[in-house]
Amino acid sequence: MNSMKKDPSKTEINTSLVEEARKTLIGAKDWLLEDVSLMTAYWHDKMGYTEAWVDANWHLVLDEGHELVEEFDDKEDAALLWLINHANNNPVPLEDCHVAGTMADAGTYHCMACGHDNVVETKQTLAPCEICHYGLMSTHESRAVSE
Template sequence: MNSMKKDSPKEADDSNLVEEARKTLIGAKDWFLEDVALMTAYWHDKMGYTEAWVDANWHYVLDEGHELVDELDEKEDVALLWLINHANNNPVPLEECHVVGAEVEPGSYRCMSCGHDNVIETKQALAPCEICHYGLMSTHDEQINKTE
């Protein structure tokens, strides 16, 4: 009698699956590394082109750059305010919020904590709430602390 065991078909299938998985992973790794190399080369080419353009047009960049940066900063600020106001569902738009120490115009500034209206008579630095000493005020028309 032959006492040696033959490999079962299940073990052979399992080893084939492991080998196929190994090949797939090696292929995926190679594909990923090739893509990274292509992206890196593209980025270096793109940055090289940009640097060459800036070197050739540096006087234009210096002359126009400050205005462009200010314009972009203004657009980014508006976009950020819109995003924060809408994404967070803020009860008060941020552009209508004021913090202690900020220079404010005369008017009524509602405390964001207790809802007290702090009246400012002259242009001055905003002081904390007269009631609760909280440091965030609003000029927003709607009531902040509705109890309805």
């Protein structure tokens, strides 16, 4: 009968490998926790500085913010209008479109549904189309709807 004996040198190697792995894991955990605490302190200081600057200069932020918001709104509106007109290949630019119920200057308004020319004599509220009662009109030079 063969008896299996444990090799004492193998047991020592396995024990030392387990101990090394344990030390490595403890070191990695400590390193990670240290890095997290450093990052937390950094962001706390950075945000504290930013918050203090905003508190100290709040009146400047409010005063200049209104102008910036208005300027940004104008640019955003122009960009959106351009995008809608060009990306959708609109036959009539949106700035030439008029909706029934809004104030309209005197002129000819082409119905976007049937193409009828609705003539407005004086500045007044734009009425729906006289023929089909559609509410979207155009003052665009070339007609979008074929008659």
